[in-house]
Amino acid sequence: MPAAPAPRRDAAPSPGRRPSANPWTIDLRELGRRAGALQELERTVPAPADWRVELIGVPAGGEVHLRLRLESVMEGVLVSGEFDVPVEGSCARCLEPIADTLTLPVQELYAYEGSATEETSEEDEVRRIEGDFLDLEPLARDTVVLSLPLSPVCSEDCSGLCVDCGLRLDDLPEDHTHEITDPRWAGLAERFGISETDPHASSPDTSGDDTTKEN
Ligand SMILES: [Zn+2]
Numbered sequence: 001m002p003a004a005p006a007p008r009r010d011a012a013p014s015p016g017r018r019p020s021a022n023p024w025t026i027d028l029r030e031l032g033r034r035a036g037a038l039q040e041l042e043r044t045v046p047a048p049a050d051w052r053v054e055l056i057g058v059p060a061g062g063e064v065h066l067r068l069r070l071e072s073v074m075e076g077v078l079v080s081g082e083f084d085v086p087v088e089g090s091c092a093r094c095l096e097p098i099a100d101t102l103t104l105p106v107q108e109l110y111a112y113e114g115s116a117t118e119e120t121s122e123e124d125e126v127r128r129i130e131g132d133f134l135d136l137e138p139l140a141r142d143t144v145v146l147s148l149p150l151s152p153v154c155s156e157d158c159s160g161l162c163v164d165c166g167l168r169l170d171d172l173p174e175d176h177t178h179e180i181t182d183p184r185w186a187g188l189a190e191r192f193g194i195s196e197t198d199p200h201a202s203s204p205d206t207s208g209d210d211t212t213k214e215n
Pocket residue numbers: 091092093094095096153154155158159160
């Protein structure tokens with residue numbers, strides 16, 4: 001632990017580099033430090049570019065809507081509320097484009113510099129308030145990225161793609177089939193003139209033998 005307190009980086013921001021110019025940064029001076037003080041916060045903020053997992057993510061600059069309540073507590077500020085986040089991607093089953101809005105609840109304590117919580121926790125355990133400012137972006141990023149599905153689907157009952165022709169099954173008639181003969185029996189079927197639409201073609205154990213006898 002350093003003997004002297006670290007300089008407060010945000011205490012005297014230079015013009016043009018004010019943290020409050022970042023829309024993800026919350027200026028806490030209005031809330032104040034009196035325990036129990038409350039502030040409602042609602043704002044729309046552009047998403048950064050890298051909130052995504054393999055098949056789905058938040059479009060860069062997409063409008064993230066914050067509905068938050070800031071509550072001053074002894075050790076810091078408790079942030080609770082919801083983020084509305086636009087997501088775009090493709091269905092893991094049928095590859096159709098997906099566009100949706102996720103509503104994600106958050107609740108997080110940000111510790112004041114010099115508070116007992118700050119001194120008894122690691123920086124990756126409890127988020128920090130820097131000077132008079134609180135940065136919501138890392139919280140939002142963690143919340144969003146952990147909520148993104150690894151296998152997003154266009155609908156819960158998406159049937160995926162036809163394994164034979166690659167078309168989307170939900171766009172095809174319900175009785176869509178290809179009547180493909182088991183390749184192990186294809187030669188036999190051809191030799192004995194079994195039509196591919198012959199209902200027996202799919203059970204060559206019996207049809208093959210029958211055909212042999214008939215011929
Ligand atoms: Zn799908």
